[in-house]
Amino acid sequence: MNDLPMVVKYRPVPIKKLLRKMKDEVSIALDMAFYSLVYEDKDVAQEVEKIDVDVDNDFNLLALQLMVAARDPEDAEKLLPALRLGMSMDLATEAASDMATTVLKGYKVPKVVKAALEITEEIYVKLVVGEKLVGIKVKELKERYGLIDVIVLRRGGVMIVNPPEEVELELGDVIVIRGDREDVKKLMKDIDMELVVPEEKFTEKEKEVAFRIALLKNMTEIAFDLAVYSMLYQDPRAAEEVLEIESFMDEESAKLEMEIIKNTAESQEIYTSTVLVRSLEKMTDAATSMAQMALVENEVHPILKEVAEEGEERILVLQVVKECNMTVGQLEEMADGTALAIYLDGIWIPLPNASTELKKGMKVLLKVFNEEPEFPECIQVL
Template identity: 30%
Template structure:
């Protein structure tokens, strides 16, 4: 039985709320859900999976409040035209939430998945760890600014849960308290020390083994590629709305077509692998992963639909994207700046600012999706990147 199954849904009544604030929380929640759900599968961690279902329930409430507020705001045909794409964005965030919930149920319902999946996932998923802050932790009672984790280690506190309250946008003034459930994300090389300081216990990475079946190895590689493309599609979809870019929206559509094609090949490889597997039922979880991952890419197209249809999306959406937990920024690389000639590997620039580059528009080449190829930044490049506000400010200075 699901940990939250059987609980009565709380009634949701209309109350005046900021649509922008609700959209910010929905976007941050959707992105966190993707990370949490795949990490739950990687670690076969029921605690992480239960956090996914808690957030999924929260997303349902946010969706209902957003719909109520948008219906109240539509007073004319022009309003309806501008707000229709916003309803699509709200529904898409909820669709991502549902897909993440289905992924988490692979763990909670003990739907089996091959151990080979754990071998490949660390290459595709930035390490995400859940820990409870101990009474003796040197972090307890201190603000994130005072601890300065991100600058010192590259580890970010991406969310805190304090009882039933979620803090999805922890900032410099956020204070960590003993008993908080903290979600940390960053390089695996640094996670161990931070986790030990936070919880007082050792971090144990998942054990891995090498796939023994060739078709299974192909299937695992394919599902990870699908996940990466789907996450990229979501990032580009929000970017297309923020910058009103039809080019970016078209890239989202192209990515969704690619994910559909990959899912078809993926299903064929899983079925072939089942013929050689000692226990074909152990592959059932892979099918669930494939379906849920494809749902995320479909949701990305829904986010950018207003741009694709040349409908002026309401400015509140752009404001919400710009003010979310990880903001999306657009900069142009100036000649002889600190970033001119900087190498980018796997979307991460060799620079002091901890930003993740989503895409580059190069005058002579068009759009380059950085997740698919390593490159070096050049003068004249228009860069779409994602990261914290602090890192975005530093990145902007380096580009000048």
């Protein structure tokens, strides 16, 4: 958490540029905070703290820009969603900072947090660049291996957060990547390395708790993406989904905290685990704060419309209204998109397996990157 004295100085920066920058920083801060917990990496945790300070400054500047931009009370009302968006992103990076602070203080990270990495489909891996990766650009890793992002690059004692796509890897660089487990395995195989995850042996109870932590993390990311989308596009249906996720998170996080306290002996491990759970809940609360703006009839200011129009992705809420004889993977291929989560029988399943069959009554949150695709009659866009 940033406790430094607040210094605000106006400088002309486009509001939409600030909002896009803050959104990118929120995403990278969460990735880095979770990685720093799993690998107890104080250097990365320190960078999360720096991002928190940076987002604080960006939010203060955003508030000033909005004050200057508002021409009258009616215009100020239209800009209110932009202020709420900035506040929510500031709160989200504060939550990531809370997690990173436990690492900086040297508190012991419990095995269940490490196990959460081992069982989730999206994993974090640290690599030292050898000859087979030298000269490859950051963007080429994604082009070759699919869902892989370089979140941190260390070179010559300097840490580069979210390195530009055109940066070429050099011998001895240390990179932290986040990606789909199978895509990461493919990369590791090509460079003659094996995927190594924390080696502790976990009990069934620890695996269960770890699965629930991983579920909360995934649902937090989905809620945040969905909330930003609902606000920018004033989509009340998407906003309602965020509120449903928050209700699930509130109930599950309370149960999970009690389970952790009951089954953890060391006080430091209890503290670190509960900070993680509460930080994820705080981020979901921030998402809810944004989504609530989409449930109120409020004309969107042209600035926010520009942010939405320049965005490369949209999130669709789909309902399977009858049997489809189709899998999640086939839906993703048809729509050129990614299924963020499915909802069936009161249960949210984030990042569903491609082989999962679509069933009547199932709800699908689908991220698409082009024009809204056409769907068969068995699927409706809500």
